[in-house]
Amino acid sequence: MKKTIAIVTGTRAEYGLLKPLIKAIHEADNFNLQLLVTGMHLSEKYGNTINEIEADGFPITSKIDSHLDGDSDIAISNAVADTIKGFAQVLNQLNPDLMMVLGDRSEIFAAATAATIKGVPIAHIHGGETTEGAYDEAFRHGITKMSHWHFTSTEVYKNRVIQLGEQPQRVFNVGAIGLDSIAKLQLLSKTEFESAINFKLNKRNVLITFHPVTLEHNTSQTQFAALLSALDQLEEVTLIFTKPNSDKDGAIIRSQIDVYVADHAHKAIAFDSLGQKRYLSALQFMDVVVGKSSSGIIEVPLFKIPTINIGDRQKGRLMPKSIINCLPKETDIKNALNKAFTTEFLESITDLKSDYGTGTATNQIMAILNSEPWPQIKKSFFDLN
Structure with a gap:
């Protein structure tokens, strides 16, 4: 029986990173793709980048409007609240087997919050990283604690996710998914x-x-x-x-x-x-x-x-x-x-080698999805010795 995977995208940059994975899941015989589009993609102010997704031919399952009407503290908090409400309704209708998210933005935190309450397991890409100057730092680690599978971009970040109490067998260093497109495009x-x-x-x-x-x-x-x-x-x-x-x-x-x-x-x-x-x-x-x-x-x-x-x-x-x-x-x-x-x-820097993998993250994630036991919604905290 096919499993259904919902992928969330809210920004132009994040969609570019996710595109090889979206394509792989869309073309896989054993998965159904649900593409959930939110955030800046739906805003004329930020370029209506949903048009790029549509031009690439991916079927959009649902559009969740974040109602981005400003960049003040209150406007962003209201957008997070509206995004949680929107995802709560959509996930209740779609009921995917897994939701995949990338990164640390507020709309992704909102989607993960709704999925956690609904009881939808989450796979998180790019956890364990730090950006000390942005509130994204807190969102990222919060998403980690709501997630059940973790696909990190370096071994250091893998260890940090484990330090946050995640079970080591559910944390995989696959490299930065953004490098995948550079090798193929x-x-x-x-x-x-x-x-x-x-x-x-x-x-x-x-x-x-x-x-x-x-x-x-x-x-x-x-x-x-x-x-x-x-x-x-x-x-x-x-x-x-x-x-x-x-x-x-x-x-x-x-x-x-x-x-x-x-x-x-x-x-x-x-x-x-x-x-x-x-x-x-x-x-x-x-x-x-x-x-x-x-x-x-x-x-x-x-x-x-x-x-x-x-x-x-x-x-x-x-x-x-x-x-x-x-x-x-x-x-x-x-x-x-x-x-x-x-x-x-x-x-x-002519001999520079990347700290973030070799551009094979999509293949590694797909292999894990096809071979590893899928996570249960309940999870236990992993304590370091």
């Missing part, structure tokens, strides 16, 4: 990429993805202004901005991007979402990636280019030697950019 050539974004690259090219540090108060505007000042001193450069997610204070950064791009249209362009293919294709032609994105730490190093990681949002993650950490101040960011462009630093 046919990336665009430089000419094709320039055509796809309707913009010309320059002698130097910088990709910027800057998210707020959600455990700080009122720092986004000042920090992003410092970054813009540092970037503005670069010559013969193209700046490609991808706008932040629906995090607290994200609207402030989005507004700053819009103003900057309008004033510097000759060298800067911005996107709500590049989409997976354009984003990964862009990395082939970038000289540096700048901001506060997990992708800069996990996926970007495979392209042997530097990442400048600003501030504390990603603090605590395992970081390859291609990462240059700096304070969110103009002088520090400028110094980091100068270091990233040096021949010495570039030569030091």
Whole structure:
């Protein structure tokens, strides 16, 4: 008898990571896929990225509106409440055998909460990681405690999930699932990429993805202004901005991007979402990636280019030697950019190997789904000796 697996997706980036797994489960003879779409995918403000899912041909089982109408504390809390209510109704109707979630965002926490109360076992991808500057840290570990299967991206994170009391036989280090697409996707050539974004690259090219540090108060505007000042001193450069997610204070950064791009249209362009293919294709032609994105730490190093990681949002993650950490101040960011462009630093990362696996996470997860006993809803706490 076929088992039914519900997969939840709420953002453009997370969908790109999950796409190989969604495809594998959709095409498997022994599984039924339920694709549950929520969060930013359903918001015009964030690019209506549900269109990308539909264009890929995956059948969407249900749309759960998070009612994202702002980025204040109260607006996000209300969105979490609405998402829990929506998932409670949908899971009651669909009653899947397993729900799969990735990461640490508030809408994923909401989905996991509804599944826990409903009694639907959860498989969690990318648990055990730390992001000390964001409230995602608490959501991620909360999802871990609600989950029954765990697919981590490194051995360190596997051990941390076990440290949280999860049974070792239910925790698997499969590597970062985002690396799967890099190995398989046919990336665009430089000419094709320039055509796809309707913009010309320059002698130097910088990709910027800057998210707020959600455990700080009122720092986004000042920090992003410092970054813009540092970037503005670069010559013969193209700046490609991808706008932040629906995090607290994200609207402030989005507004700053819009103003900057309008004033510097000759060298800067911005996107709500590049989409997976354009984003990964862009990395082939970038000289540096700048901001506060997990992708800069996990996926970007495979392209042997530097990442400048600003501030504390990603603090605590395992970081390859291609990462240059700096304070969110103009002088520090400028110094980091100068270091990233040096021949010495570039030569030091030519032999870089990933800490996050080899791009086989989907195959490993599918093998586990097909071979391991499926988890029961009740679980016992694992105590370390």
